[in-house]
Amino acid sequence: MVSTADHFNENNYRDIVFPLQSGRRFHRGQEAKVKKAKSESGTPVPLEDQLCYSIYSANMAIQRAYRPLLDGLGLTYPQYLVLNVLWAEDRRTVGIIAEQLGLESSTLTPLLKRLEEAGLVRRTRNPENERQVLVELTQPGRTLRARAGCLGDALLSVSGESAAELAALNTHVRHLRDAIYASIGGWDLSGR
Template identity: 65%
Template sequence: MNHSAPPPLDDQLCYAIYSAGIAIQRTYKPWLDALGLTYPQYLVLNLLWAEDGQLVGRLAERLALESSTLTPLLQRLEAAGLVNRTRDPANARQVIVALTDAGRAMQQKAGCLGAALLEASGQSPEALNALNDKVRTLRNDIYSAIGGWGPGAPAPEADQQS
């Protein structure tokens, strides 16, 4: 094993990606605050806007979270009137999460987040899409190498959203 010192933090890809994620979340924060959402809640709603009526386990898998971590977040979204949670009639141990009318309407209100990122980054939509493709490929390659994605371990599907 090589015991040399790691490169300076600013030279490490992991830190660049991590801190860019924080910068993006800080860019989104004023808009999310106005919508009454946290960033993780926004991510859940994005998954439901793409495919409504998903199992909690599926949402957790897509977000690389444990279901037990996701449950309190879903409870808050339900208390806010944005989603409903119901038992799956085919398997009562599973819970289906579906958007309410207010949750569906939130999609239009959240449309400003992409514009905020474009403005704050000074990048073109094409440049951000290319970067997104590269980062997604890196993520998928890493998960393939380490045996899976999140608690459920399957690799992510080709997610097309930025």
């Protein structure tokens, strides 16, 4: 078996780590070179050695670890993410929540509707701009925060990693995400 390190060299590193769809351009005016990720021998890089798959499958594993706890709270993972945005700063516009989560407003609206039906949030028109909808936590939504705090403990428990190791990993993944978006344009969370 060829190791991950054998697949990477200075010439193909960006193509393996940052595969882009054909025709996509970098914001800095550079043409993105789209090549099939291959090792020096010309064989495709195995799925388990691709960074994008490792991050994707880790996300799926984390969601599976969280599912029993979220079921106990009556939440889906996307609903939990919306509540986290509001727990950090209540009374946000739909657009700001969508931007922070990297979602389209049209994707977010059904999530907010279900959270409102559950009595966790309230949606109202912004009196300063009637085109905007404000979302704020209800008292049950604020109270739920204390019960939802155990999710981080669950990840510590099932991962076998220390809090410091998970924090360092989170920092690295965030930097990677920000670097990718800085190159291709899009989601900008700087200053938040």
